[in-house]
Amino acid sequence: MIRIATLVSALALALLLVAGTVFAQTDPGVQSGNRGTGATIIVQDPNGFLPFFTDGQNRFQTVESVSGNPAGNNGLGPRFNSISCSSCHAQPAVGGTGAAVNPQASFTSNGTAPDSTTPYFITANGPTREARFPFFFNSNGTPNFNSPNGGVEDLFTVTGRSDAGTCNIPQPSFNTAAAYNNIIFRIPTPTFGAGLIENLDDSTLLANNNANLNNGFGISGTLNHNGNDGTVTRFGWKAQNKSLHIFAGEAYNVEMGISNELFPQDRPLPGEDGGGGSGLTGLPSNCLNLSGTGYPEDTSNPTLTPNSAVLDDVSAFANFMRFLAPPPTGPVTLNGQPVSASTIATGASLFGSIGCATCHNPSPGKTQVSNFVPALSNATVNAFSDIEIHFMGTGLVDNVSQGGAGGDQFRTAPLWGLGQRIFLLHDGRTTNLINAIADHESNGSEANTVINNFFNLSTTQQQEILDFLRSL
């Protein structure tokens, strides 16, 4: 009996040691408290843009209807992922990323999408998501590997809503796509400080790209480009969007189904519009012009006052994001105890030393002179990103190509505001920073040497980096 007891104790000790090894360092988690995130960057306002920020902030939170809304917020659908910008861009403030409670999980029960089925990957406390099918399907239902798709497959339809007339369209077959592993997800990118990123000159990013090559980690990186004029694109998970206007206009059209001055038609799904050889010719006629106002559903409003109201929604959204201040850094609490400033400073230094900052550059440069507000001029952009796309290997590959970015290339995610983000990586697969760091390492990833450096640090040093990251 004694021997058995000894054995049990030894096993328990061994398990404790293993557990201690696995959990020796801890992600401090989402930092609570108001850091002031979501405020405007505008301090001096010689041109009178502050009302445009406020107006955009209001419109960003407006819930859209399909038709009949006397306030004029019509045009939702016929397909959509959500019903307002702020429903997805919510954490920790309006303009951010997905919140702890996913509003999409309620759409089928609260009348937003009464005849839709909640997709299996949408849960009340999971990440707010959009879905894409990397490949079109063959007629027999199998993925066609010779026909890349990658467009957004909206999760819900307006079918069954009282303001949607007779429009009756099915959702994409998410379960079938899952059965074939032909589905990937994206979560909303936060937009704090976006005006600074927008105002970085291409030459600044190119110079930074070259300077970054002087590293001992095997990292290269390149920039994504606009297909028309060849200039550097910078917004979105693959840096596929050129400007905040394009970013807003595309999202309004793709995520909410609202046509606008940049994307003037209702958007069918990729396969609904002939993509992949489907032979289909678009949305059915009884699902078009559901607002009854014609196209685009969002336009400028020449007769309205004040002057900010003249703008179309897309321009208002762009102004809101443009004038959002970068997320302030803040204190960190770990296991209920405050982390010292010196620990965070050490973590920042370690972050640079082991190579993280080669891509997650604390500042890729200063902005060009702004014609909007002085705060956007000659400003240091502490984005912790080089705005480049990097090969991230088989661990993060989503097989979606956007612009010049291939299936495993992603923009270096700006880390400012990371301390208050809940869901991490492009698809929100984890809430744990350690997992997110580990997932940077796989066959074909530029980050492998850096991640190996991280895990070769002492437990204390790793903890200092984690603490630092949650201070951002």
Next chain:
Amino acid sequence: MRPRLPRCLPTIAVLLMWLAQAQGQAAPNGGDFSTNIVPEAKVPTGVILVKGAWSSASDSVTPVPEDGNVSNNVFTNKYFGLSYPLPKDWIEKFKGPPPSDSGRYVLAQVRPADGYKGSKGSILITADDLFFTPLPASNTLQLINYTKDNLQADYKLELPPTETKIAGHPFEFFAYWSPVAELHWYVLATQIRCHAVQFILTSSDTKLLQSLVLTMNKMELPEEASLFGGTGGSPDPVCIKDYAAGQNVLARVEPVFSEHRFNTVPVRIIIDKTGRVKHIHFLSAFPEQAKAITDALKQWKFKPYAINRQPMEVETGLVFGRARPSLRQAVAAGSVE
């Protein structure tokens, strides 16, 4: 004996579900609504199927830099004529990324195997193509000096670039460390076929790093490996920067691109003894770019290269698409030739 009925049930169930859907729902009007599941046709997890600009070559026989591999605990790279027996119990856990459009290769990333009892560390083997690097360096020595002169503030120099010999060949050796991370970097570099080939050893344990340097003496390297030479030659082609320019080009046909792209397309070519393109290696190109450039280059004709009237094959570089801006500054004169 296998029960027959249960095996039929799934089929019947699927059929019934299909019939129910066919009758109960409006006909799908989108493109991606199929319900006919054939599980064996799954998209494989963790496989890069949709590639962006990637490396490729006009033939699969001629070695290219990215084709090195670890087998039987030996890293071998035919292009560089390199063979490196790895330290015991060190492995290549993950492959590196494809070559970059700036001419950088991650040839191998080596680390101790899981469960290794000794000190932790890593060996990163890279190559920078001196034809394409935007860094202001024309040879390996300049590249190393540039790195040393531009160390980030986090690092302290431990050993300035110093010439040494590894496996009987000239290498440049310099070292730096991070006081806060307590990590040391030993960089050993030589030049082969107009590439700066670097071995970057990292660990907090300097004794381990010293032992790793000693293991490098077991390497086999081509005769040409040196700091300023490393310009190929028999049996490999001679590498000459910018050979495909000026009067060396006797006939030239521009590629016709089907799509408007804005990426940089660095291309290494081998010109045979008669002046025709024998081999094309794209470090980074979209497939349609590679095809258009291949179709064009096959029609190019060059002035044959000879040393002492002896015809030689030449390896050189061309850039199509958008040229990267260069960081080249006032660097001491020196030719890759």
